Amino acid sequence: MTAATARAHANIALVKYWGKRDAALNLPAAGSLSLTLAALTTTTTVRFDPRLPRDELTLDGAAAPATRVSAWLDLVRARAGIDHRASVTSTNDFPTASGLASSASAYAALAVAATAAAGIQLDRGALSELARRGSGSAARSIFGGFVEMGVTRAAPVPNADGWDVRMVIAVVDGGVAKQISSRDAMDRCAASSPLYAAWLATVPGDLRAARAAIRAGDLDALGRVAQGSALAMHAAALATRPSIRYLRPTTLAVLDVVDQLDHAYFTIDAGPHVKVLTSPDRADDVADRLRAIHGVSHVLISGPGGPAHLVSPR
Ligand code: DP6
Numbered sequence: 001m002t003a004a005t006a007r008a009h010a011n012i013a014l015v016k017y018w019g020k021r022d023a024a025l026n027l028p029a030a031g032s033l034s035l036t037l038a039a040l041t042t043t044t045t046v047r048f049d050p051r052l053p054r055d056e057l058t059l060d061g062a063a064a065p066a067t068r069v070s071a072w073l074d075l076v077r078a079r080a081g082i083d084h085r086a087s088v089t090s091t092n093d094f095p096t097a098s099g100l101a102s103s104a105s106a107y108a109a110l111a112v113a114a115t116a117a118a119g120i121q122l123d124r125g126a127l128s129e130l131a132r133r134g135s136g137s138a139a140r141s142i143f144g145g146f147v148e149m150g151v152t153r154a155a156p157v158p159n160a161d162g163w164d165v166r167m168v169i170a171v172v173d174g175g176v177a178k179q180i181s182s183r184d185a186m187d188r189c190a191a192s193s194p195l196y197a198a199w200l201a202t203v204p205g206d207l208r209a210a211r212a213a214i215r216a217g218d219l220d221a222l223g224r225v226a227q228g229s230a231l232a233m234h235a236a237a238l239a240t241r242p243s244i245r246y247l248r249p250t251t252l253a254v255l256d257v258v259d260q261l262d263h264a265y266f267t268i269d270a271g272p273h274v275k276v277l278t279s280p281d282r283a284d285d286v287a288d289r290l291r292a293i294h295g296v297s298h299v300l301i302s303g304p305g306g307p308a309h310l311v312s313p314r
Pocket of ligand 1: 013016017018026032103134137138182183268269270
């Protein structure tokens with residue numbers, strides 16, 4: 001069978017996904033809304049091979065455990081009516097060790113490559129559902145630009161004509177704190193945080209406000225929603241028993257600096273890094289300010305990225 005190679009970009013949620021309503025189908029408890037980022041790319045090649053005894057995964061040049069990918073590949077095998085094992089080779093163009101490595105770009109690229117390699121054709125909505133089974137945020141990376149995750153799949157969000165934004169990413173040296181995967185953290189949060197229900201209640205209104213801001217090209221309105229959503233999610237995580245704390249001292253120092261900048265708004269995911277939404281003309285200045293903060297090891301600027309796509313065969 002032929003090999004297929006696909007490419008997808010990571011995305012950063014402006015209205016967060018944090019909690020599931022069905023773990024087996026990996027269905028989110030609520031919607032979410034993100035921006036796909038050009039600067040963070042995963043390229044993945046899949047080859048189904050009748051000679052392979054088991055699925056094999058190579059991640060950034062090194063052999064990696066294939067259990068989770070293998071369970072996901074079973075979905076593709078079932079749809080395609082094939083039984084062959086596969087070799088999967090995946091590389092990120094951003095340092096995996098930076099903590100920015102994302103299951104979003106990984107499962108979006110994998111969905112496009114694996115279906116092509118298995119000889120099945122799915123529309124983007126069905127690809128988004130398939131990517132979701134691997135990772136909820138991956139459903140959004142099937143599409144480019146602003147993307148909203150709905151009940152089972154994602155779809156693009158129409159934005160104001162000619163409107164452009166930037167995301168400035170400050171990589172924070174997390175140091176001591178043990179990272180908890182977002183999957184484990186959201187499950188624990190849903191099970192024991194007294195603020196989980198309150199967090200979920202913020203999502204519908206934040207989605208409405210974010211959609212309206214994107215339609216109007218209103219950076220300040222979108223930025224305020226994004227900050228509020230991230231802080232509500234982290235408040236629920238902090239109140240989990242025992243507490244889940246992704247925010248490090250340097251993270252808080254970055255937030256203080258962002259508060260002083262005009263037209264710059266932060267968001268934070270399941271790690272210590274800070275992503276700042278701003279306008280194209282302010283991005284360099286924001287990046288310089290973040291670089292000057294002690295404990296920020298690396299800063300990068302990204303514009304919106306396009307959808308996941310097949311690289312070969314074309
Ligand atoms: C904080 O998509 O990694 O980045 O569906 O369990 O794989 P699983 O979770 P995942 O969670 C992402 C959480 C987040 C917020 C977001 O991207 O919306």
